[in-house]
Amino acid sequence: MILHNVPEFKSADRSWSSVATGMPNEWYGSEESIVVAENVLLYQRDIGGWPKNTPFHKPMSEPQKAVVIEDKNKQDAIFDNGATTTEMRFLAKMYSSVRNESYKTAFENGLRFILKAQYENGGWPMFYPLKKGYYTHITFNDDATSRLMRLLRDIYNGETLYAFVSNNELISGAKKAWERGLTCILKTQIIVNGQPTVWCAQHDEITFLPAKARAYELASFSGAESVGLLEILMDIENPSPDIIQSVKGGIKWLEEHQLRNTRWDSFTNSEGKSDRRIVTDKKAGSMWARFYDLETGLPYVSDRDGIKKSSLEEIGYERRNGYSWYTALPQKVLDNYAVWNEKWGK
Structure with a gap:
């Protein structure tokens, strides 16, 4: 494995969203990025999604990591505030630079989570599994649905960054989910x-x-x-x-x-x-x-x-x-x- 060293980029000084998709291409694959990716993998919930407002790019101590591991089955996977889609786009960037199969597996599990969370009518709730209250509504808030639709489109269109998704069932699932999402957008x-x-x-x-x-x-x-x-x-x-x-x-x-x-x-x-x-x-x-x-x-x-x-x-x-x-x-x-x-x- 070749690790690229770019010490001039300090990801901890930036927001997670800017680190996930906005760093220079050569940063993805650096030693620093691999440490960040390990955090992202740790935080992925067993169901496939991620919690929101989490600074995955901040260093974690071993005790902190132990707590995250204990929370793997926590029911807080969400689409609000860019959660889940942002982590998946980051993992795709990492996999394009470092062919670590754990990144691909995590990405595909995230995609399965998105497909499973979608309502039959094409909408997505804020949380999955469902939480009582307004969280069950079809969520356009903070661009949750539009972020999901863009990601699904990029996957089934075979965009270069997502060409590693070769599972035909997942690709066709992404296309069907996008089509249902479109129907929901028009209906609402x-x-x-x-x-x-x-x-x-x-x-x-x-x-x-x-x-x-x-x-x-x-x-x-x-x-x-x-x-x-x-x-x-x-x-x-x-x-x-x-x-x-x-x-x-x-x-x-x-x-x-x-x-x-x-x-x-x-x-x-x-x-x-x-x-x-x-x-x-x-x-x-x-x-x-x-x-x-x-x-x-x-x-x-x-x-x-x-x-x-x-x-x-x-x-x-x-x-x-x-x-x-x-x-x-x-x-x-x-x-x-x-x-x-x-x-x-x-």
């Missing part, structure tokens, strides 16, 4: 006056209707989670009339609900704390609220009491600064729409 799109609009961050797994999650995550139109879903649809070659209508409806809704000339503003409040607010600025571009009321179509924010407010100033400091209430991400799909529409929309 919110229809208003007969026209498709966007999506909620989570939808009921039985009725497909927008659903509530945490107290401040009410059923709504989502200006954030809808972006990843539209990107999935716009990446499809030779889209069907239903997909074309879905994309056009989503784009139209985003165009009509953008908050023009809007930006974040950081400031020091009267208590001397770093704070933030949304301001109007003629030089600024557009932003979108994360949540829009299903009845009025107006943007809102909320404290942990779940009461809708129209401005950040009306909610407490903790939620005002501890949640992503506004985003500029939809601008990306709007910018790409003209080319897509010229190719497929006419």
Whole structure:
């Protein structure tokens, strides 16, 4: 086995997501990366998935490793916050550099976990095995579904990084899961006056209707989670009339609900704390609220009491600064729409 040494890259100083897929190619296969990969293998749950918000790239002591091993059967494997898909993409990068069969086995077990967790209707819950509560909803939150769909597509399309997946059953399973996922995305799109609009961050797994999650995550139109879903649809070659209508409806809704000339503003409040607010600025571009009321179509924010407010100033400091209430991400799909529409929309 050839180990590449690149001591100038210190993965512990970065976020796990940036280490998993954003390091220079020569880093994957370095001694440091192999230590990180050992951590990722340790943390993989027996069912095949991984827990979220875990710094796999941080050094671990032997006692810490022993605790992780004891937790192998813990029921906390999840798709939220990029969990499971991020670890799988990292292992694929590692296997492409270091042909360690344990990386391939772990990746394939992760894929089996994804296939097993999918509902028959094509959606994915947040956790698997299922946990009671909002966790059973079809989860678009934090791009969980769109991340899964991209990974499945890359696998069944035989993208170079995933060409090592040679098990025909897994490849065909990935394709079928993607197709079911597509059906679910189209079924959950919110229809208003007969026209498709966007999506909620989570939808009921039985009725497909927008659903509530945490107290401040009410059923709504989502200006954030809808972006990843539209990107999935716009990446499809030779889209069907239903997909074309879905994309056009989503784009139209985003165009009509953008908050023009809007930006974040950081400031020091009267208590001397770093704070933030949304301001109007003629030089600024557009932003979108994360949540829009299903009845009025107006943007809102909320404290942990779940009461809708129209401005950040009306909610407490903790939620005002501890949640992503506004985003500029939809601008990306709007910018790409003209080319897509010229190719497929006419």
